[in-house]
Amino acid sequence: MASRWPSGEGVPDFQEQLAPLWRMAERFGRRRLVVAAVAVAVLFWLGSGFYVVGPGERGVVLLFGRVVGQTDSGLRYRLPAPFQQHHVVDIASVRRAEVGFRTDRGGIRPVPGESLMLTGDENIVEVQLFVQYLVRDPVKFLFRARQPELALHSAAEVALRSAVGQNTIDYTMTDGRVEVQDRVRQQLQDLLDLYGTGLVATEARLLVVDPPQEVQEAFHDVVRAWEDRERLIKEAEGYAEGVIPKARGEAVQAVRNAEAYREQRLIRARGDADRFERVLVEYRKAEAVTRDRLYLETIDRVLPKTRTVILDGQAERGGVVPLLPLGQFFGTAAAPKPNANPAATPPATTGGR
Numbered sequence: 001m002a003s004r005w006p007s008g009e010g011v012p013d014f015q016e017q018l019a020p021l022w023r024m025a026e027r028f029g030r031r032r033l034v035v036a037a038v039a040v041a042v043l044f045w046l047g048s049g050f051y052v053v054g055p056g057e058r059g060v061v062l063l064f065g066r067v068v069g070q071t072d073s074g075l076r077y078r079l080p081a082p083f084q085q086h087h088v089v090d091i092a093s094v095r096r097a098e099v100g101f102r103t104d105r106g107g108i109r110p111v112p113g114e115s116l117m118l119t120g121d122e123n124i125v126e127v128q129l130f131v132q133y134l135v136r137d138p139v140k141f142l143f144r145a146r147q148p149e150l151a152l153h154s155a156a157e158v159a160l161r162s163a164v165g166q167n168t169i170d171y172t173m174t175d176g177r178v179e180v181q182d183r184v185r186q187q188l189q190d191l192l193d194l195y196g197t198g199l200v201a202t203e204a205r206l207l208v209v210d211p212p213q214e215v216q217e218a219f220h221d222v223v224r225a226w227e228d229r230e231r232l233i234k235e236a237e238g239y240a241e242g243v244i245p246k247a248r249g250e251a252v253q254a255v256r257n258a259e260a261y262r263e264q265r266l267i268r269a270r271g272d273a274d275r276f277e278r279v280l281v282e283y284r285k286a287e288a289v290t291r292d293r294l295y296l297e298t299i300d301r302v303l304p305k306t307r308t309v310i311l312d313g314q315a316e317r318g319g320v321v322p323l324l325p326l327g328q329f330f331g332t333a334a335a336p337k338p339n340a341n342p343a344a345t346p347p348a349t350t351g352g353r
Contacts, residue, residue, distance in 0.1 A: 045080050046080060048080045048081065049077050049078050049079055049080045049084070050075065050076070050077050051075075051076055051077075051078070051086050051088070052074075052075055052076070053071055053072065053073045053074060053076055053088055054073055054088070055073050055092070056073070056090060056091065056092025056093065057073060057088050057089065057090050057091065057092070058070055058071070058072070058088070058089050058091050058138045059071035059072075059076055059086055059087070059088050059089075060086065060087045060088075060089065060138050060139060060142060061078050061084060061085075061086050062084060062085045062086070062087075063079075063083065063084050064082075064083070064084075065085075067139055067143070068084075070138065070139070071086075087138075087142055089135055089138035089141060089142065090135065091134065091135045091136070091138060092134075093134075094132050094133075094134060094202065095132070095133050095134070095135075095149070096130065096131065096132055096133075097130075097131040097133065097149070097152055097153050097156055098128075098129075098130060098131075099114055099115075099128070099129040099130075099131065099153065099156050099157050099160060100114045100115030100126070100127055100128035100129055100160075100208070101114075101115065101128045101207070101208075110126070110128070112126075114157055115127055115128055115208075116212075117160070117161050117164050117165070118164075118165060119164055119165065119167065119168055119169040119172060120164075120165055120166055120167050120168050121168040121169060123168075123169040123211065124211070124212050125164065125169050125172065125173075125209060125210065125211055125212075126208060126209075126210045126211070126212065127160060127164055127172075127206060127208065127209050128206070128207040128208040129156060129157075129160050129184065129204060129205070129206060129207070130203075130204075130205045130206075130207050131152070131156050131188070131201055131203070131204050131205075132201070132202045132203040132204075133152060133199050133200060133201045133202060134199070134200050134202060135198060135199060135200075136198055136199060136200040137198035138198065139198065140196050140197060140198030141197065141198035141199065142198075144195075144196035144197070144198065145195050145196050145197045145198075148195075148197035148198065148199055149199075151192075151195050151197055152188075152192060152197060152199055152201075155188055155191035155192060155195070156184070156188050156201075156204070158187075158191065159183075159184045159185075159187035159188040159191065159204075160184050162187060163180045163183040163184045163187065164180065167180060169211065169219075170222065170226075172209055173209050173210075173211075173219065173223060174223060174226050177206055177209060180206065181204055181205060181206055182204075184204045184206075185201055185203070185204035188201050188204060189201050279294070
């Protein structure tokens with residue numbers, strides 16, 4: 001089939017026909033692209049005001065460099081820069097400072113320039129201090145002091161040298177160790193407040209308190225002797241605490257026994273007195289009978305295991321003294337028969353076993 005436009009002649013040029021339309025669309029498209037780009041940039045600029053404050057952190061918002069507020073944890077918004085800026089400070093994490101040593105991967109490395117110091121009795125001692133601290137005021141921590149953590153390290157060294165220089169080496173190494181720690185922490189906190197660092201020292205602990213290496217063993221012997229002395233004192237005090245209450249208890253028991261014996265003797269004496277008064281009344285009624293009765297009771301009490309029989313030589317009386325019922329007192333004592341020979345019976349004799 002033959003072409004209607006041989007040799008390409010008579011073919012319409014669509015590009016030339018659409019050129020005005022492309023020029024018009026290009027002119028309007030560039031404007032929209034610019035507007036869209038500006039809109040996206042504005043959105044990004046406004047979105048830069050969002051920031052996140054994590055748990056245990058505090059946000060500080062500044063307006064043209066001036067603090068205007070603090071924010072707690074969460075998603076927060078501020079005006080984009082350059083109007084407002086923000087800083088996030090961790091106030092919950094416990095931080096540490098090391099004076100006299102450094103901790104690295106190889107272990108603990110002493111720093112002689114910081115650890116060696118002079119005591120009150122002019123002895124050289126090596127001291128290593130460990131400090132724990134927190135950020136209490138984020139605003140002061142950020143803007144009041146330059147490098148507040150470096151200021152804390154220097155203040156801790158100053159407080160440590162001051163406390164050690166006020167005591168002897170023996171006191172610092174032994175029973176004054178806790179007092180030195182407390183004094184260092186208090187003086188360190190005073191310096192931190194004076195410098196306006198916004199930090200608070202929660203703990204100051206002495207890790208090492210040793211004399212120089214040349215005389216270290218001799219000082220350790222002194223410390224061990226002091227510890228032995230304290231141990232012996234504690235053992236003696238414990239022994240005293242065990243013996244003294246026991247002795248006091250025995251003394252109280254002896255006093256109570258004496259009081260009980262006294263009361264017993266008083267009661268017995270009152271009973272004896274009452275008994276004597278009763279016997280006296282009976283004696284006045286019948287003196288002879290009472291004397292004989294007392295005599296027989298005394299004999300029975302003095303000779304409890306003696307078998308006693310009292311006989312009378314007069315047969316008409318039956319051979320037995322009719323004052324006391326001998327069958328009741330002696331049980332086995334038997335009276336002689338009435339038809340016994342009077343001549344064979346001795347007058348009022350007392351027989352033994």
